[in-house]
Amino acid sequence: MRSAALRRAAAVCALASALAACGAERPPRPASTAVQVPAPPAQPPTLAPGPAGLTPVFAHGSRTRGRRVALTFDADMTAGQGERAAAGERFDHPRLIATLRTLKVPATVFMTGRWAEEYPDQARSLGRDPLFEVANHSYSHYAFTGDCYGLPQVAARHMRRDVERAYAAFRAVGVPDPLPYFRFPGGCYDRPALKALAPAGVTAVQWDVVGGDAFEKDPDVVVRQVLDGVRPGSVVVLHCTRSAAPATERAVRALVPELRHRGYRFVKVSDLIRTAGDRR
Numbered sequence: 001m002r003s004a005a006l007r008r009a010a011a012v013c014a015l016a017s018a019l020a021a022c023g024a025e026r027p028p029r030p031a032s033t034a035v036q037v038p039a040p041p042a043q044p045p046t047l048a049p050g051p052a053g054l055t056p057v058f059a060h061g062s063r064t065r066g067r068r069v070a071l072t073f074d075a076d077m078t079a080g081q082g083e084r085a086a087a088g089e090r091f092d093h094p095r096l097i098a099t100l101r102t103l104k105v106p107a108t109v110f111m112t113g114r115w116a117e118e119y120p121d122q123a124r125s126l127g128r129d130p131l132f133e134v135a136n137h138s139y140s141h142y143a144f145t146g147d148c149y150g151l152p153q154v155a156a157r158h159m160r161r162d163v164e165r166a167y168a169a170f171r172a173v174g175v176p177d178p179l180p181y182f183r184f185p186g187g188c189y190d191r192p193a194l195k196a197l198a199p200a201g202v203t204a205v206q207w208d209v210v211g212g213d214a215f216e217k218d219p220d221v222v223v224r225q226v227l228d229g230v231r232p233g234s235v236v237v238l239h240c241t242r243s244a245a246p247a248t249e250r251a252v253r254a255l256v257p258e259l260r261h262r263g264y265r266f267v268k269v270s271d272l273i274r275t276a277g278d279r280r
Helices: 002-021 082-086 094-103 113-118 120-128 156-173 191-200 219-229 248-261 269-274
Strands: 068-075 107-111 132-136 203-205 234-239 265-267
Touching (some): 107 113, 107 120, 113 156, 132 156, 132 269, 156 191, 219 248, 234 248
Parallel strands (some): 068 234, 068 265
């Protein structure tokens, strides 16, 4: 029996050799049924709620993680300025955005919902350009406190709705991923405002360097003010509205090379918040 088994094994080996010599292919292996699941997109960094669950406030990044600076630009347009826009006043600033792209400067744009509605193509372009990130500057650009540069005031019961309306406007014009960051109009806030916005889950973003470009016509004034105040981790507030900030584009053309000469690297606000654990 053993010799018969050996003969059968030899016959099988001979058949296999013959098939190989004739170029016969082995049967294909069944395709793998494993499904490649893409990794979930990284969530934008935020700060933990403040004391008593209040909306957290971020003003600058770490002072010890190198010379990083975030340029931020407020795209201001109030809910009541539609007639002025229809009459020809420009609340956008395409030349400034083009300059940032040419200079390869990442930036965070705090946009009002009304601005996005007025300039949907520009809002969508900013939102889809990886050089920029779009954050919330309210829908109406009305104040969230009393006595805030003469702005009309949003009632406390409507504050969250105003912020959420801005996000709805962003989605409607095609901004894909607006960040959960909110800048108070005029930078004005108080404890009731922080409490009212807590359910919205946003991080309030302020600044530690005022560019001073609002209604300033001399770019050198803006340049000096930024250079005098900037420190590692700084958040600089500027504007990207032609009518309200006519010198900003010229100031940026001078600021960017000088800051780079001083060793600064431009980042977005999200980059500073991501390393906000060390904010000395």
